[in-house]
Amino acid sequence: MFTDILEMGEQTTLRRQVVVVGSGIAGAEVSTYLARHGLEVTLIESGREQFDPAIQALNDVTFLGKRHRQLNPNSYYHRYLPPALRGVSRVRQFGGTSNVWTGKWKYLQPSDFEGRDWVPNSGWPISFEDLLEHYRSAAKDYSFGDLEAEAVRPEIMTFRSKIAAAGLKVSSFYWEQTPTRTVKRFGEEMRQSKNLQVLMGATATELMLDESKQHVSAVNCRSLEGKEITVEGETVVLAMGALESARLLLASDRQIPAGIGNEHDLVGRFYTDHPKHHTGSLRPGALTREYARELQYAPKPRFCTCFALDDQTQEAEKLLEHVLYLKPIYETRLGALRRILTLRPACQDGNGIVDSYRVKFVVEQVPHKDSRITLSTERDPLGKRKIALDWRFTEQDKRSMAKTIQLLAERFEQSGLGAFDFGNDPPTLETMTDAAHQMGTTRMANRPEAGVVDTNCRVFGTDNLYIASSAVFPTGPSYSPTFTILALARRLGEHLRQTISLQPVANVAIR
Ligand SMILES: Cc1cc2nc3c(=O)[nH]c(=O)nc-3n(C[C@H](O)[C@H](O)[C@H](O)COP(=O)(O)OP(=O)(O)OC[C@H]3O[C@@H](n4cnc5c(N)ncnc54)[C@H](O)[C@@H]3O)c2cc1C
Structure with a gap:
């Protein structure tokens, strides 16, 4: 059922078993899963069905360090x-x-979950095996095709062994034809559901604790039009993305001055993204010409490949995992003429003759305590303190990136993949943009001194507050976080289903 906060009239309180905040891929997954299994859920969403720039402005950030794209x-x-x-x-x-x-x-790859002794604060407290069944079930439900079968397809195996000889590795990702839109995938189910109420136009502004100060009893919400409502629940899940989930914990400071889950001053810290650079090109060599069909980007849906230095090199050189993507740029008539005149062999894929590849270089960064969000003194239109984002890098980030580029360039040439040309714009952290992959602000750990959530994504120091987001990623080693966000959300849904009593509570209380 869809309800706009403005339709609540005089009503000021709602009560449900589960309250989920945020209707992106993570929140939609958890809330529909629990509703399908008989739990009564309210999904609180700041936005509405139509995009509204005034609501979008609630995302405005004060930048203290590197800025995001604009x-x-x-x-x-x-x-x-x-x-x-x-x-x-x-x-x-x-x-x-x-x-x-x-x-x-x-x-993510199995090795991505392991600690690397040359990367401070690396390692996840869960393993790849803990997520594998959730990756698999999501891939099946979303009809992705079989990434595991793709990894052992004979052509990919041969290609992998050829570039492995040069100290490089390839991995595959699945690229949808039309990206999954939560609204399309879940909208009708949500609208028809009796157990799930989507409350739109309602921005969560504060979490309220009961007397124990360990149990979230309610989520206070407000709309831009001034309507206020309190949503009470037995279990609360924050699925608002890495920035807003941490912001709400910090902003809920009336009962605990440092904010909820922040006993060890870790909420908002270890912020990372994947800085990316996408203006270089690759002139294809013999190996690229041989495997050009493996490097196509179209037609979608399809499996595509990306490159990195192999694990041994990363360890020997103490590097982070930086990833390189190649997008085919097809030949123009003039390009064809130039190629024929210079006797350059054609690089043919299933879509045409490739003139060159656009190079996208994507960087992992060291999880670092001082790269963080805090609350700014500036206020948003709801009167809440904005996020102050201090996105920072370490000397290790800079060294790792420069060394990786050097080694990739050498190894691409040696293996016959081709030669890079970054022109006057080589990748530097100054010129790179964010990848819209915010991570790490409520990192997962085995103990509260090392992180904000436990291995079930429950906020330390609380008994009923959970986070479904890349906020919980302790590291961001690979590009494309959303499959892992989804797998974690599925895992959380199953955990909550097992732990929450199936006793319905009084549906809607009017006060
Ligand atoms: C242009 C672009 C391309 C991308 N492409 C890829 C890709 O190809 N692969 C990949 O893996 N990732 C990609 N990403 C990243 C990916 O989109 C995110 O990782 C993913 O969508 C995050 O999902 P989420 O559910 O965690 O958060 P979101 O989708 O951001 O959902 C958070 C929700 O919380 C709501 N909310 C926030 N604050 C409040 C509040 N106070 N009260 C109530 N509601 C609130 C928001 O309105 C929103 O609906 C891309 C991102 C961008 C911008």
């Missing part, structure tokens, strides 16, 4: 979006950022 109606790589959404890194609307994303789904 809204750019002329942005070439977001031309598929309406101008109001070109260049935004997250979206305040029913369906969240799934309204704009590009639909690349990628597993």
